[in-house]
Amino acid sequence: MNNAPKYAIDALLSQEQQAYYSFIAMPVFVISLLSNFIYQPVLTKIADFINQKNYTMFIKEIIKQIEYVLLLTIIVLIGGFLLGIPILSVLYKSDLTAYKMDLMILLLGGGMYALSNFLIIVLTTIRKQNTLIGIYILVSILVYFLSNKLVSLFNITGAALTYTISMTTVTICCLLLFIFSYNEMRKSNDIRSNN
Template sequence: MEIAQEKSIYKKAFLWNVVGSMFNSIASLVLLLFVTRICGDYSAGIFSLAFATAQLILAIGRYGMRAYQATDVNESIEFSSYITSRLVTCIMMILSSIVYIIISDFSKEKGLIIFTICILKMVDAIEDVFHGLLQQKNRLDIAGKLLAARNALTIIVFIVILFLSKNLFLTCFFTAAISIIFCLVINIRYTYKIKQIKFNFSFLPLRKLFIDCFPLFIGTFLSLYIYNAPKYAIDKYMSSEFQTYYSIIFMPAFVINLFSEFIFKPLLTTLAICWNEKEIKKFNGIIIKLFMIITTITIVVIAGAYLFGIPVLSLIYGVNLHEFRQDLIILLLGGGFGAGVYLLYNVLTSIRKQMSVLIGYLLVAIFATVFSPIFVHIDELYGASISYLTSSMMLFTIFLCILIYNIKRIS
């Protein structure tokens, strides 16, 4: 009876995690599509760079806590401390975005758009702490529903305002404001059914959270920096139109991450329990199956993209991408390794190997900082694609070696 009930819970969590993650992942793709169609390639390039920057600064807002919170199966830290820490990190996120915009000396238009999109992405950080609690309580199904609802509203509001105003800044500003209000209303309502919502400014639990998750925060930040390094190199050496082209052909790589995340996110708590209870055979079996699924998804997506990817993307976005077929395939292969990295990152977090994660990201971040500009300067978009693939392969290799070492150590 318990096994049947566990399977039922997993199926519901899997289904709604798929729906929620799908809406969350396609949001940026759909928004870029309408910006490209309504405002043109140049504005879409600014939007793409702003979105990448906001995604990077979002790492401050999330502080790498989601996997840590979801796998805190013994509830060593109260939810009140988690939500208080999120208030602090969101304030840090906004201040960081202002500092970044000032020191980067962007034009007024680009600076305002980056700031408003950072506010919009802060919504992800706000809801993440509520969804971490729901996942911890095996209610990922509710989290998926809320994630889908919020992203659906964001997409609709953004498209309507952009269509009526033709102004990217006003669109981002009003979409961000409406999304924050909607996010708070629906998440607070459902979370109250599980746990009382209150702030706890006690020093010790907050200190423990920020210290324990610091390697995860830095690792996540460096991860996003590594994957966005080619975009910053493109912004330095090429025009905004090429930023748009790269972003469009990069989008399908998210498909691999998206479908992979569908599979493994509901299993993170199970993996943490297996590790804590020394069920290493079951732990290894789950990870091997997940790697096989990621490999299969990667092969299928690459095959489909080779045959239909460029014509379909050119048709959808209304731009000529036919010279970038090779770049698309390279990015998709990098996306496959990237999905493997994301899986290993979550597994290493669930077994509390945060420092090992940080070391891996530091090494590859140094590589990306040095070589991404060189690759782009020499080979333009092809160089950007090679940079992304190389960084993903390096991270995957390092994380896999760390996991194997830790498994052998306790076996």
């Protein structure tokens, strides 16, 4: 999923455009890296809430971490909008002014990637990791059909859209799975408590 845009560029565009895409895609993983520092310290606490069946504190912690990741994404988007292209242009000795919107699309995708990573960890904690395979297969099929089409229509913007659409789809699927699993957990616990 991460490399599908690069494969499509390689198949349809020039080496120069591949290089430009790589330049603007470099900061994307900053959000994921930074968000790891936010939610890694609380993963043990989240697991403890599950073991204690303290679902109120569990869901509060999940919502808080999602808010932190979204806030970090907004901060990075603002930073990327103001400073991203000038810094990357100097760093790579290339004029990347034409790719500002592509950078913003990719940074948004980076935020979705960070959020999906957090949700995947939570889903693994509540023993739903096997269901994730279905999500990956679904999104891989989507990306397979989308990537070449979008890149042929919109060039580098199409590659950026492919990445962000795939990460957003993973995030939405993980979020829906989490909501369903959480409700199931609560119902199961309520039934046991009543018995």
